[in-house]
Amino acid sequence: MIFIKFDLTFTITATIAFVSLVSPIITALINNYHSRNMKRLEIEQENIRNNILHKRDLLENYLTATAAFSYEEQHTPEQIKELLNSYYLILPYIPGKYHTYFSEYSELIVDGVMDESNFKRARYLIGNYIIPCIKTEIEKM
Template sequence: MLANSFAFPEIDLSLSISVILALCAIVSPILVAIINNIHHTKIRKLEIQQDQYRNTILHQRDVFENYLKHAGRCIYFADSTALKDYGEFYFAALSYAPAELRGDMITANQLMLQDEWEEATPIIESIATKIHRNPHIM
């Protein structure tokens, strides 16, 4: 007797399917939009990081190119303007230089300050070669 009093109500199958399809039609585009926005945000962050890295590399390249240009100008024609420009870029380049270049740069700078241009020339040439081989600079 108790079993008959707890009978489940009859559910219209076509109504249930219609409700489920309607819910899917509403929820599905929302989920796709959320997933698409998350993906787009991640891609944009990667693009920003790549742009920052590229700008950093270009800036460092510019600093090292100017350092080498002004060091060469000092070696071949050392006037007060050339020395001033060299000094400006020497410290900027030194701040970006990897450890393997710093010692040579400091040695070349000391020789150049003592007007020992012939001794500084091969060191500057060596620095130029090392800069060119470094993939993080050039």
């Protein structure tokens, strides 16, 4: 019978040497993986923040353009153009059920005939549909 003499001190020393060589590599791989995930999350968060700021700016610009029409009787072509541009820019962000109200308001403005009935209808649309819709969209952010 052949007995192999097993030196335990060499085995322990070899194991410690192997682990000391491999552990920095594993630690670096884990750190790199974590850093990549954190950077991806930061980029996603920044994109979400930028989208929210963009949407808020569009909604505020529309409200500003709408306010100009609420208090002035004479409207310049530039004001009408600004309101229509603002309208078309916010249209993708407005829920579908409100599109008809925004569209009707824009048509009232573009027609340019602001007699008493059109003025009342415009004020009604602004107060009952447009501003509450924009307020809801801003609160969702």
